[in-house]
Amino acid sequence: MTFDPETDTFLIAGPVRIHPRVLRAMSMPSVNHRGDFFHGVVQEIRELLPALFGARGHQAILTGSGTAGLEAVYSGLVPSDGRTLVVSNGNFGQRTDALVRRVSKNVTTLTAPWGQPLPTEAVLAELAKGDVRAVCTVHNETSVGLVNDLASIAQAVRASGALFLVDGISAVAGIPVPIEAWGIDAVVAGSQKGLAAPAGLALVHLSDRAVAALQPRAYYLDLGKHLKSIEKNDTPWTPAVPLFLALREALRILKEEGLEQRLARTHRLADATRAAVDALGLQLFPDRRWASDTVTAIHNPPGLGDAEVRKVLEREYNVLVQGGQEALVGKIFRIGHMGIADWPDLYAVFAGLERILGKAGRLPASGASLRALVERMP
Numbered sequence: 001m002t003f004d005p006e007t008d009t010f011l012i013a014g015p016v017r018i019h020p021r022v023l024r025a026m027s028m029p030s031v032n033h034r035g036d037f038f039h040g041v042v043q044e045i046r047e048l049l050p051a052l053f054g055a056r057g058h059q060a061i062l063t064g065s066g067t068a069g070l071e072a073v074y075s076g077l078v079p080s081d082g083r084t085l086v087v088s089n090g091n092f093g094q095r096t097d098a099l100v101r102r103v104s105k106n107v108t109t110l111t112a113p114w115g116q117p118l119p120t121e122a123v124l125a126e127l128a129k130g131d132v133r134a135v136c137t138v139h140n141e142t143s144v145g146l147v148n149d150l151a152s153i154a155q156a157v158r159a160s161g162a163l164f165l166v167d168g169i170s171a172v173a174g175i176p177v178p179i180e181a182w183g184i185d186a187v188v189a190g191s192q193k194g195l196a197a198p199a200g201l202a203l204v205h206l207s208d209r210a211v212a213a214l215q216p217r218a219y220y221l222d223l224g225k226h227l228k229s230i231e232k233n234d235t236p237w238t239p240a241v242p243l244f245l246a247l248r249e250a251l252r253i254l255k256e257e258g259l260e261q262r263l264a265r266t267h268r269l270a271d272a273t274r275a276a277v278d279a280l281g282l283q284l285f286p287d288r289r290w291a292s293d294t295v296t297a298i299h300n301p302p303g304l305g306d307a308e309v310r311k312v313l314e315r316e317y318n319v320l321v322q323g324g325q326e327a328l329v330g331k332i333f334r335i336g337h338m339g340i341a342d343w344p345d346l347y348a349v350f351a352g353l354e355r356i357l358g359k360a361g362r363l364p365a366s367g368a369s370l371r372a373l374v375e376r377m378p
Ligand code: PLP
Pocket: 013, 014, 065, 066, 067, 068, 092, 138, 140, 141, 142, 143, 167, 168, 169, 170, 190, 199
């Protein structure tokens, strides 16, 4: 078999595989984005967004990838002078830091090594000083396949009065994001992750407090303008119409499945993936307690790099998984299992891995990873 981008098993850490219904929905002649048909599309999306976030609130759709949503939130809500805390333990935490530092000169960054839990004690100590106005962090660190335990800091953030601004790009519709229980003021989701729509839209949820605190410094990404427009089923600028059509269909599919069911299914696939990784004798990158349900990060087998694992999966077995980022290039690979990923996807990837490890003489027990999957099927 050779690699074919139209038929491959597609398990990178987002974008994820797209349902044919979503693909068909995009296939429309140009429509008037100021006409009744499109207003109807925006209205339906607006009504469906609480099914994505699992909460009601002020919700906006931005044309632009997830980073546009982050930039809109930070440029609108991070105070330029008051102190902002950034907490980071991976590549996307570093990006948060870079984004926040574009709009504020008063930033304290607390870090943990990539793949280690957030430095909770240090966060609590900084919050106790009483002058922090915003806390910015990543819920699901896609770069290392790790979920941050935001519950451990949520209460203290709330008590401090700081705004709690969360990158939920690979968390929303993949793992529980208890927006209300944790008092999160802003969450950004990306269209291309748990929702399984194409890349290119950012979905933003804001609390009442966040809306009251908005001081937009960006123009295109002014969340105030976006929220005002969406109330009238409109957008401030020319939207990416085909992506909105795709988003509506992906939201309909999510609603049909139900958010709780999607989270439960994603968890089941993640649990099976971890069991199959164990059966291959491979090691997860983060500690198992923090392993993400949307993306599993795995150490490359000792002595084998991307060329021997990921590239062979791609070229010989038509299976796409993702490599590591920055210092982890060639050291880990990542399997995305969110959105509409399903059991046959996992069979394809683990059958390929069995063959690769078998040929390298490193397979502990032939078929064990596939058995681990079977045993965890519903
Ligand atoms: N934050 C997280 C946690 C992500 O996983 C990603 C993308 O993978 C981003 C931010 C950046 O999003 P985008 O590439 O859609 O701009």
